[in-house]
Amino acid sequence: MKQLFKTSAIYFIGQICSKLIWFLLLPLYTNFISVTDYGFYDLVISILNVVIPVVFIEIWSGSLRFTLETQDTNEKRIILNNCIIISFISLAIFSIMFILTYIITPFDSPAIIYIYSLVWVMQLIALSVTRAYGHNILYAISGIISVIVNFVISVISIKIFGGSLEVMFYGMISSYIVQIMLVEFKLKIIRNFHITDIDRNLIKELFLFCFPLSFNSIVHWLLEGFNKIIINAKLGIAINGIYAVANKFSVVINLFVSVFLLAWQEVIFKITDINEKEYYYNYATNMFIKALGAVVILIIPIIQLAFPYIIGDDYASAFGLIPILILSIYINSINGVFSTLFSSEKKTKYLLYCKITMALINVLTMLYFVNIIGSYASPISLCISYLIGMAMEVCIVKKIITFKLEIGNLISFSIMYIISTFIYTSNNNLLSIIFFISATIIYLFIFKDFLITLKNNIANKKLNK
Numbered sequence: 001m002k003q004l005f006k007t008s009a010i011y012f013i014g015q016i017c018s019k020l021i022w023f024l025l026l027p028l029y030t031n032f033i034s035v036t037d038y039g040f041y042d043l044v045i046s047i048l049n050v051v052i053p054v055v056f057i058e059i060w061s062g063s064l065r066f067t068l069e070t071q072d073t074n075e076k077r078i079i080l081n082n083c084i085i086i087s088f089i090s091l092a093i094f095s096i097m098f099i100l101t102y103i104i105t106p107f108d109s110p111a112i113i114y115i116y117s118l119v120w121v122m123q124l125i126a127l128s129v130t131r132a133y134g135h136n137i138l139y140a141i142s143g144i145i146s147v148i149v150n151f152v153i154s155v156i157s158i159k160i161f162g163g164s165l166e167v168m169f170y171g172m173i174s175s176y177i178v179q180i181m182l183v184e185f186k187l188k189i190i191r192n193f194h195i196t197d198i199d200r201n202l203i204k205e206l207f208l209f210c211f212p213l214s215f216n217s218i219v220h221w222l223l224e225g226f227n228k229i230i231i232n233a234k235l236g237i238a239i240n241g242i243y244a245v246a247n248k249f250s251v252v253i254n255l256f257v258s259v260f261l262l263a264w265q266e267v268i269f270k271i272t273d274i275n276e277k278e279y280y281y282n283y284a285t286n287m288f289i290k291a292l293g294a295v296v297i298l299i300i301p302i303i304q305l306a307f308p309y310i311i312g313d314d315y316a317s318a319f320g321l322i323p324i325l326i327l328s329i330y331i332n333s334i335n336g337v338f339s340t341l342f343s344s345e346k347k348t349k350y351l352l353y354c355k356i357t358m359a360l361i362n363v364l365t366m367l368y369f370v371n372i373i374g375s376y377a378s379p380i381s382l383c384i385s386y387l388i389g390m391a392m393e394v395c396i397v398k399k400i401i402t403f404k405l406e407i408g409n410l411i412s413f414s415i416m417y418i419i420s421t422f423i424y425t426s427n428n429n430l431l432s433i434i435f436f437i438s439a440t441i442i443y444l445f446i447f448k449d450f451l452i453t454l455k456n457n458i459a460n461k462k463l464n465k
Contacts, residue, residue: 030245031312033167035237037165038241039242046225046228048116048120049217049221051097052117053213053214054217055097056087058213059083059210060128061210063083064131067132068132080129081192081194082203082206083125083128085198087125098117112170115169116169116173127142127179129189138187141182143179150172152171219358220355222362224382227378230366230370234371235374239374242321242375243321245315249322250329253326278401282404285337286409287450289413290406296330296417297420297443298436298443299326301420301423302436303322304423305429320376321376321379323421324383327379328379331383332382332386339351341400341401350396357388365380365384366381
């Protein structure tokens with residue numbers, strides 16, 4: 001577990017900046033960018049979030065999974081070079097698709113969207129290389145620097161160009177380019193690329209592993225991107241912009257989750273002994289559910305207090321959506337932990353079955369509820385589908401390894417969530433402050449033993465130095 005905490009701490013440093021940057025940019029965007037432009041931007045990102053992983057078969061996940069199996073630097077290089085070769089083929093396919101899409105259905109800012117897509121893929125591959133070689137500190141530092149670049153360029157762009165659609169892409173593109181350059185300078189990805197490293201059998205093995213993951217991206221889009229399309233079609237692009245802003249408040253939850261999953265992947269992928277894996281999986285999964293629940297409960301009153309100060313008046317109706325969206329993210333994050341085991345055991349087809357079921361349920365419930373409760377249909381549909389998916393994943397996981405889900409954690413979370421949401425919707429600042437202080441005391445007591453152990457480990461480490 002020490003390795004998990006150490007890796008998590010490194011990723012936390014890098015991820016906290018990249019996730020929290022949206023809190024800094026939200027006041028800027030919601031006061032200078034129109035609701036319509038923000039809605040279109042979010043729609044483009046949601047579409048790219050499914051198209052790019054599908055076309056590029058999520059090769060960056062395959063590169064990490066295969067490279068962590070070996071300690072041989074030469075073998076790692078061969079695996080990564082074959083991943084790059086697959087990426088070149090995928091890039092050609094993506095470029096053709098992009099051009100044809102624009103010819104058939106013209107859209108705004110095609111050049112900037114294509115450049116964004118290209119550098120995003122390069123950034124994903126570059127970051128997978130840093131993790132493959134164990135350069136987690138480089139991963140974190142490059143992330144911090146890229147976030148600073150993103151913020152500075154975004155502010156300058158708005159000052160120069162005003163509240164146009166393109167300025168939201170300028171910061172992201174600049175930050176990705178800087179991050180790619182930092183990784184290339186340190187790890188020499190281009191210099192280490194050799195065409196002679198092509199291995200057809202390896203490419204086939206990578207493809208068979210990654211292909212189901214690419215379908216997961218389609219299913220993921222049916223779980224979230226589809227909802228945005230329906231909101232846009234039924235309620236208008238302005239409502240989609242408001243929904244997108246409400247979603248941004250999940251950044252703290254996503255920070256916690258992404259840090260854990262990044263570290264968890266590296267730890268669990270390296271374990272080969274089944275008994276050791278079962279211990280890690282039972283302890284870490286139940287601890288994660290309990291800890292994430294605490295984060296969710298504590299963040300809700302903070303959002304209620306901060307909302308009026310960071311969100312423009314045009315986006316005020318996003319307020320009511322936030323607690324339900326956060327709940328859907330909590331449930332899906334638990335699914336994410338279970339998904340890691342499927343990848344670890346190279347049983348990604350089971351993950352695909354669960355995702356397809358969740359997607360179908362989401363599509364049906366979204367189409368039914370959207371005309372009744374408007375944009376609230378999306379988070380409610382997601383909660384229903386994620387809960388059913390979680391039940392399926394738990395059943396399948398139990399067939400792979402010995403696993404016991406501590407139901408008490410979910411029951412206690414449900415009680416605290418109902419209380420926190422009731423206080424949130426009352427919009428009473430005093431009640432929110434009292435609840436936050438009370439909840440903090442409760443969770444400090446719940447995690448007392450864990451915190452004492454962590455404190456002792458840190459103290460012992462200092463003494464050993």
